[in-house]
Amino acid sequence: MIEIKKNGSTIQSLQIGIGIIDVIVNNGKPMKFAEIQEKTKMTKSNLYKYMNTLTQLDLLIRESSTGLYHLGPKLIQYGTTAIGKQDVVEQITPYLQTISQQTKCSVLFAVGTTNGPVIAKIWSPDQILNIGAQIGTLLPPNSSSGKIFNVFYNNHITENWRVAAEPSMTDEDKEFHKIKEEKIAFAKEPLITSISSVSLPILSYSEELVGIIAVVGFTPDIPSAIGDETSQYLLKMQQTISKTFGYTNP
Incomplete structure (x- = not known):
């Protein structure tokens, strides 16, 4: 009461x-x-x-x-202004669990660093799956998370990362603009044979990249196109989660 x-x-x-x-x-x-x-x-x-x-x-x-x-997003804005920071990983964890239960795949949350996207949290279903990464792993440019980072992270930092990693995708490529528009990226077996991934950007009210959610699993279980039912579910979750950080889809 x-x-x-x-x-x-x-x-x-x-x-x-x-x-x-x-x-x-x-x-x-x-x-x-x-x-x-x-x-x-x-x-x-x-x-x-x-x-x-x-x-x-x-x-x-x-x-x-x-x-x-x-x-709601207003409370997030108020809180962010008041304390200057958020425990993003703790806030994102329930969503990782929900997505993992829905997709029956492992779900990662990666944060941006000057060296690229780094895994901060992993949520896996009951089965044990070697996804080729663990907390603290730096994800490569050819991974779906690397592609999201490449498109949505701070341009100056991303440019340095591109040069150091020598990735194939630049802002002149069609894939770059497609990911920016659709807000989803796919990668087939970037780290381990038979293991693929799909990633989404979590955005703030100022349209900055809060982090990256990646779904990882056996290649047949991971979507490879935006029209897939799982892709549509993930895009809805991307909107829901980003909204909690104040993001409003233009």
């Missing part, structure tokens, strides 16, 4: 709205409407009005496929 401090100089409806956000924050993971109602003890009609308002203000977002409510 939300605690209301009655005071002639305060607004109770604002306390309730912040209280709803606190319920989701304290839960530690996204929640469904029924779960929020159980915690707040509010009527469905009253809670709906608050949830609708908070969603319209981008203080919360609702994932249409699951009905789960997440903290």
Whole structure:
């Protein structure tokens, strides 16, 4: 139940709205409407009005496929401004788990460095799969994550990385522009025979690269084109995750 401090100089409806956000924050993971109602003890009609308002203000977002409510991009912007940083890996981990469960493949999260994309987190399904990489591994330019880094990371840094690694793709290539437009990259067996990958950029409200999510598995299980059903699912997840960092698709 939300605690209301009655005071002639305060607004109770604002306390309730912040209280709803606190319920989701304290839960530690996204929640469904029924779960929020159980915690707040509010009527469905009253809670709906608050949830609708908070969603319209981008203080919360609702994932249409699951009905789960997440903290919204406005809160991310406020928090980033207030503390100057985020624990991105911790925030991204639940999504890695969801994608892994859906695709039955290993899922990586890589962050950009001056030397290229480096794996910061790995989430694997029950089966053990040698993906040819571990936490701390620097991913090469010909990997799908390397391609995403090449396209979306800071141009000056990327240029140095291109020269050092001598990758084949430049901003004059059709693949470069295709990846920039579609926001998905594919790579067939870049590290190990029979193991392929598909990667997506996670973008912030300022359209900077927060990190890269890569799905890795046996080649027949990994999509190789944007029209594939799995590719479409991943693109929806890319939009959902990027939105939590304030990104709005132009």
